[in-house]
Amino acid sequence: MKNKHKRRFIKYGVAILALILVVAAFIVPLPRYIEGPGDANNLKPIVSIKNYPDKQKGEYMLTSVGIAQATPASYLYAKLNPYYSIEKIDDVTGGQDDATYNKLQEFYMQSAINEAIYTGYHYAHKEVKKHYRGIYIISVLDSSKFKDAIHVGDTITTVNGHHFSSALGYQKYIRSQKIGTPLKIGYYHDGKYHEVTKQLTRLPGTKQAGIGITLTDDLKVTTKIPIKVDPGQIGGPSGGLMFSLQIYSQLTGNNIRNGRKIAGTGTINADGSVGEIGGIDKKIIAAKRRGATVFLAPYVKPTKAIKSIEPDHLTNYELAVKTAKKYAPNMKVIPVTSFSDALSKLKKLN
16 A cells, blocks of 8 residues: 555656656746747838828838747757757847846837938938937947946047037048047036047957947937837837838838838938848748748948958848748848838839
8 A cells, every 4th residue: 555655656746847847948047048030010000100091002011030038948949940049148138237238229229210210201202300419329349448438328429529410420430540549539428428538449350440339329300290100029220121111101102012011121321221130030030920022131242351250251131032042932032222222122023
């Protein structure tokens, strides 16, 4: 009788232990992040322009990458699926805590929306004004000479007394200087204005001079025709191009989609150029799952310096084509360099 009870106890004990291990596999966090396909959201309910509804068939789709802290189960799943990747936490967050990282992603998104509003209204010939404050600092490299003076969240407004109307203006001016040259910057920290002069350093992977920061535009856009853009929980700067197309199409009424589901990605810069982003292979998968037949992919010609460091470097467009060929063979991937280029190629597609 005792042996029978003992066997039953062991049986239940093993079952409970197995259950605990299964639960742990799904909830115990590991010091890694898993990146995979996110979603491809229809922009119609996200962008609202007063008296300019989107009644045309088809969709412009905002693609995203899904990011979550790894568990034993998701880690194993990512190992077995080629379009998922396992990343170090610091490589994803830049060493920032979750609150700071999320705040920066929100700022990236708002900056992208502001630039997209300006681009869409400008090309649609609707009244729009942009007040450019300066460069919003996202991160500071350890190699930067300015690292003890400036901080994440500061806004740089002048360099050597010059104020520019976009981040590109600041970047072009700074890169025209020589490495080691002193540069005086004026910036706001906690609402107070400061100035500091330090030497420019070599930007990683290039032969160009720089402050040694990651940045985005700090600007405010106002329009005569009211507009509201609500991306929900999606963050980051990569939706600029698709927001611009959605806004432009609503304001003009031009039927550029021609009933298609058109997905895509890419930042939108002050001059209308489209910038590269991360995770485009995963965005191709997300777009396919949502039925997209066309994908707009940024194309930025790699420099000789990048080619020398990364001989196998793939542009966003090249990686998108490679991924689509394998996982979405019926999807047409189109390279775009600017907003006007995207418009032109979509019109030709029709």
